[in-house]
Amino acid sequence: MSAVVTYWAEHAWLPHADGHAVARDVLIAVGPGGRIAKVAPESGPCPAGAVRLAGLALPGQANAHSHAFHRALRGTVQVGSGTFWTWRDTMYRVASALDPDSYLALATAVYAEMALAGISAVGEFHYLHHAPGGVRYDDPNAMGGALIEAAQRAGIRITLLDTCYLSSGFGAEPTDHQLRFSDGDADAWADRAARLTDAEHARIGAAVHSVRAVPAEQLGAVAHFAAMRKAPLHVHLSEQTAENDACLAAHGVTPTRLLADHGVLGPRTSAVHATHLTDEDVRLLSDSSTAVCMCPTTERDLADGIGPAKRLAAAGCPITLGSDSHAVIDPFEEARALELDERLRTRTRGHWTANALLRAGTEDGHASLGWPEAGRLEAGALADFCVIALDSVRTAGPPPELGAETAVFAAGAADVRHLVVGGRHVVKDGVHQLVPDVAGQLAAAIGALR
Ligand SMILES: [Zn+2]
Numbered sequence: 001m002s003a004v005v006t007y008w009a010e011h012a013w014l015p016h017a018d019g020h021a022v023a024r025d026v027l028i029a030v031g032p033g034g035r036i037a038k039v040a041p042e043s044g045p046c047p048a049g050a051v052r053l054a055g056l057a058l059p060g061q062a063n064a065h066s067h068a069f070h071r072a073l074r075g076t077v078q079v080g081s082g083t084f085w086t087w088r089d090t091m092y093r094v095a096s097a098l099d100p101d102s103y104l105a106l107a108t109a110v111y112a113e114m115a116l117a118g119i120s121a122v123g124e125f126h127y128l129h130h131a132p133g134g135v136r137y138d139d140p141n142a143m144g145g146a147l148i149e150a151a152q153r154a155g156i157r158i159t160l161l162d163t164c165y166l167s168s169g170f171g172a173e174p175t176d177h178q179l180r181f182s183d184g185d186a187d188a189w190a191d192r193a194a195r196l197t198d199a200e201h202a203r204i205g206a207a208v209h210s211v212r213a214v215p216a217e218q219l220g221a222v223a224h225f226a227a228m229r230k231a232p233l234h235v236h237l238s239e240q241t242a243e244n245d246a247c248l249a250a251h252g253v254t255p256t257r258l259l260a261d262h263g264v265l266g267p268r269t270s271a272v273h274a275t276h277l278t279d280e281d282v283r284l285l286s287d288s289s290t291a292v293c294m295c296p297t298t299e300r301d302l303a304d305g306i307g308p309a310k311r312l313a314a315a316g317c318p319i320t321l322g323s324d325s326h327a328v329i330d331p332f333e334e335a336r337a338l339e340l341d342e343r344l345r346t347r348t349r350g351h352w353t354a355n356a357l358l359r360a361g362t363e364d365g366h367a368s369l370g371w372p373e374a375g376r377l378e379a380g381a382l383a384d385f386c387v388i389a390l391d392s393v394r395t396a397g398p399p400p401e402l403g404a405e406t407a408v409f410a411a412g413a414a415d416v417r418h419l420v421v422g423g424r425h426v427v428k429d430g431v432h433q434l435v436p437d438v439a440g441q442l443a444a445a446i447g448a449l450r
Contacts, residue, residue, distance in 0.1 A: 004030060004031060004032060004423070005030050005051060005423055005425075006027060006028070006029045006030065006047075006049065006050040006051070007027070007028045007029075007030070007050060007051045007053055007057075007420065008025070008026070008027050008028070008043070008046040008047065008050040008051065008052050008053065009026045009028060009053045009055070009056075009057035009387060010024065010025070010052075010053065010054050010055060010056070010390075010400075011023065011024050011026070011055065011056045011057065011390065011400045011403055012026035012028070012039075012041070012056065012057035012058075012377055012385075013056060013057065013058050013059075013358065013377070013403060013404055013407075014026065014039065014041060014377050014378070015376055015377070015378055019355050019359075020355045020358070020359070020404065021401075022056065022400055022401050022402075022403040022404065023041035023042065024041070024042065024400065025041065025042055025043050025044055025045070025046075026039060026040065026041045026042075026043065026057065026377075027039070027040040027043040027047075027050065028057070028377065028383070028385070030383040030420075030423035034382060034383050034421075034422030034423040034424070035373075035380060035381065035382055035383055035423075036377065036378065036379055036380065036381050036382070036383045037379060038379055039377055039378055039379060051425065053387045053417070053418055054387075054389070054390075054391070054417070055387045055388050055389045055390050055391070055417055055418075056387065056388050056390055056400070056403040056406075056407060057377065057385050057386070057387045058118070058358065058362065058377075058385060058386055058387070058388065058407060059120075059362035059363065059366075059374070059375045059376055059377055059381075059384065059385055059386075060118065060119065060120025060121060060362070060366075060374065060375070060384035060385055060386055060419065060420075060421065061117070061118045061119045061120065061331040061361050061362060061365070061386060062119070062120070062121045062122075062123070062320065062321075062361060062362060062364075062365025062366045062368070062369055062371070062374075062375060063114055063119045063121070063122045063123065063321070063322055063323055063329075063331065063365070064123045064270065064293045064320040064321060064322045064365045064368050064369060065123055065125055065234070065270075065272050065293045065295050065320075065322025065323070065324045066110075066114075066122050066123060066124050066125065066322060066323060066324065066326070067124075067125055067126075067324065067325065067326075068103075068106065068107040068110045068111070068124060068147065068150070068326075069094060069095060069098055069103065069106060069107075069128065070091060070094075070324070070325040070326050071106065071109075071110045071113070071326040071329075071442070071446070072094045072106065072445075072446045072449055073087075073090060073091055073094060073325065073326075074326060074327065076090065077090050077091075083303070084239075084240055084302045084303070084304065085242075087302060091325075092177035092178075093177075094449060095128055095177065095180065096132060096177060096180070097449040098128060098143075098449065099131070100137065100142040100143055100145070100146045101146075102445065102448055102449065103128070103143055103146045103147070103150075104146040104149055104150055105441070105444070105445040105448070106150075106445040106446065106449070107146060107147050107150035107151075108149075108150040108153045108154055108435060108441065108445075109435070109438060109441035109442040109444075109445050110150075110326065110329075110442070111150050111151050111153075111154035111156055111158075112153075112154040112155075112432050112434070112435035112438040112441065113329050113438055113442065114154070114156060114323075114329055115154055115155055115156050115419050115421075115426050115427050115432055115435075116413065116416060116419075116427055116430070116432055116438060117329050117330055117331060117413035117416055118331060118332075118386035118388065118413065118416040118419060119156060119329075119331060119386075119419075120156055120157060120374070120384040120385070120386065120419060120420075120421045121156060121157040121158070121159070121365075121366055121369055121371055121374060121384070122151065122156060122157070122158050122159070123158075123159045123161055123205070123232070123234065123270075123293075123322065123368070123369045124147050124151075124158055124159070124160050124161060125161045125163055125207050125234060125236075125272070126143070126144055126147055126160055126161060126162055126163055126207075127163035127165040127181045127207075127209055128143055128180055128181065129141075129143055129144070129162075129180065129181060129183065129192070130143075130179070130180045130181075130182075130183075131180065132179075132180060133176075133179055133180075134174075134179035134180060134182060140192050140195070141192060141195055141196055144160055144162060144196055145196075147160055148160055148196075148199065148202045151201060151202060152199070152201055152202070153434065153435065154426075154432075154434065154435055155419075155421055155424065155426035155432075155433070155434045155435075156201070156419075156421055156426070157201050157202070157203075157371060157374070157384070157421065158201065158202045158203075159202070159203045159204070159205045159232060159369040159370050159371070160196060160202060160203075160204055160205065161205040161206060161207040161232065161234045162189075162192075162193040162196060162204065162205070162206055162207065163181075163206075163207035163208070163209050164183070164186055164189040164193075164206070164207065164208055164209065164213075164214050164218075164222045165178065165181035165182055165209040165213045165214070166182050166183070166184070166185065166186070166189070166213060166214055166215065166218065167182075167212070167213055167214070167215060168212070168213070169212050169246060170211075170212065170215075170246055170247065170249070170250035170251075171215075171250065181209070181213075185218060186214065186218035186219075186221035186222055187221060189221075189222070190221060190222070190225045193206065193225065194225075200422075201421075201422075203231070203232075203369070203370045203371070204229070204231060205226065205231045205232035205233065205234065205369070205370055206222055206225050206226040206229075206231055206232070206233050206234075207222075207233065207234040207235060208222050208223075208233070208234075208235040208236075208259075208264060209235075209236060210235065210236040210237070210243065210255075211235075211237075211243065211247050211255040211258050211259065212243055212246065212247075216251060216258055216262060219258070219259065219262035219263070219264055220262050220263055222264070223262065223263040223264045224263075226268065226269075227263075227268075230268065231268070231370060232268055232269075232270065232368060232369055232370045233264065233266075233268055233269045233270075234269070234270045234271075234272055234293070234368075235259060235264060235269065235270075235271055235272065236272045236273060237255055237256060237259070237271040237272060237273055237274050238254070238255050238256065238273065238274055238275055238276045238277060238281070239272075239273035239275050239276075239299070239302075239304050240275075240276070240304060241276050243255060244276055254277075254278055254280070254281055256271070256274075256277060256278075256280075256281035256284050256285060257280065257281070257284065259271075260284045260288065265284060265285065265288035265290045266288050266289065266290060267288070267289040267290070267291075268370075269288070269290045269291065270290070270291040270292065270293045270320060270368045271285060271290055271291070271292050271293070272292075272293045272295065272322065272324075273293070273294070273295060273299065273304065273307060274292045274294075274307050274308070274312065275299060275304050275305045275306070275307040276305060276307075277307075277308055282308065282311055282312060282315055283315070285312060285315070285317050286312065286315035286316040286317050289316065289317070289318075290317060291317060291318040291319070291320055291364065291367075291368045292307075292309070292312045292317045292318070292319055292320070293319075293320045293321065293322050293368065294307055294309050294319060294320070294321055294322075294334070294338060294360075295321070295322045295323065295324035295325075295334070296321075296334055296337035296338060296341055297323060297324075297327050297328050297330070297333055297334055297337060298322075298323070298324035298325040298326075298327055300337070300341075301325065301327040302325070306341045306342070306344075306345050309338050309342070310338075310342055310351045310352065313352075313356075318360075318364040318367065318368065319338070319360045319364065320360055320361075320364050320365040320368045321334040321335060321338075321360055321361045321365060322334070328413075329413060330412050330413040331361050331413070332407060332408060332411045332412055332413070332415075333412060333413075334361065335357040335358065335360065335361050335408050336357065336408050336409050338351075338352055338357060338360070339351055339352040339357065339408075353404075354404040354405040354407070354408040354409065355404050357408050358404055358407065358408060362375040362376070363375035363376055382422060383420060383421075383422055383423040384420065384421050384422065385419075385420050386416055386418060386419045386420075386427075387416070387417050387418035387419075388407055388411050388415045388416055388417065389411075389415045389416075389417050390403065390406065392411075392414075392415050394410050394411060394412060394414075394415060395407075395410055395411050395415055398410075416430070417429060417430050
């Protein structure tokens with residue numbers, strides 16, 4: 001990913017004494033190792049030899065929660081009504097059709113779609129480990145390896161959050177579909193996950209699928225694995241009230257309390273969704289500096305409810321964003337949803353600033369994925385950034401100094417013109433430079449699963 005090149009952005013959203021501000025005529029020099037050597041605002045016209053980028057440069061977006069194969073469900077799960085649980089049955093049918101080759105093709109196309117949406121790093125919450133029936137592949141990490149390879153082909157960074165998934169509910173064995181997810185116990189999971197290795201574009205993290213899927217007495221083993229490696233640890237938390245009810249029935253405590261009691265919460269941990277929380281749950285998450293990943297386009301698609309993102313942020317939890325089920329892949333839509341959902345709930349405006357929402361999708365998202373050196377346009381950071389048009393039919397009109405507001409409240413994935421990852425120009429003028437015909441590859445990869 002290393003490149004020595006200088007970019008010149010018409011405008012850029014830069015760290016500033018008061019948080020962030022939009023600057024104009026910004027030189028971004030990339031040095032060896034794909035890191036930013038210098039950021040120079042107000043630098044005058046684009047110099048000869050620099051790559052001119054029209055629009056507003058933002059740090060690359062971090063998609064902190066993804067299940068790549070769910071992209072194959074787009075459209076098909078919008079027919080009729082159903083519940084989270086009937087949606088899950090459809091999702092399991094898609095999962096059953098995948099093998100390492102077909103997952104490589106699908107995930108490459110999905111990650112290329114992410115690149116076109118301005119996403120430079122993905123947190124892949126990966127639990128589709130084994131062949132149908134739970135049969136081990138010759139390489140027991142063949143599926144995870146396919147995801148790492150897919151991110152490489154699509155030119156983005158990945159944190160593979162290898163997920164421990166052992167049971168179908170409290171005290172219940174995995175169902176037939178879930179046999180592909182299970183390693184049997186947490187120690188066997190850890191033995192397999194330990195064989196995964198970092199690459200220049202890839203880091204390894206861990207995940208507890210949920211308190212439904214990992215028995216309480218095995219939660220500590222997963223937390224220990226992550227702690228020994230100082231790796232990110234993610235967990236689905238209280239997305240549905242049924243999970244809370246079942247956890248209370250089985251253990252007499254909420255899922256958040258159960259995770260806290262078994263050492264799962266902490267500053268390297270991200271709780272995903274956190275939709276249905278008690279006051280004590282909010283306190284446990286904030287006291288432990290646990291990050292919370294909101295996935296609002298998925299949460300509304302699955303009728304989960306509106307999570308207490310603002311309350312959690314006010315209590316001190318970093319907030320991050322993910323496209324999760326990929327009902328849509330649009331980091332700007334995820335960002336504005338936090339504010340707009342809160343407006344609908346409270347009938348008041350102004351809970352989040354555009355700057356705070358951009359920070360959730362960039363700096364805090366990257367930190368939650370174990371890339372603390374990305375997500376800021378400043379010297380020393382990884383040279384990962386996207387550029388959105390300020391002259392499209394959606395974004396034309398506002399003055400450039402309102403670029404953050406324009407990005408969050410008006411722009412969409414279709415306004416992304418450029419993506420640079422580690423200094424490499426991955427998306428140029430809206431065209432992916434590594435994956436030709438992303439739409440065609442999505443159609444082919446998804447069609448092959450029918
Ligand atoms: Zn998820």
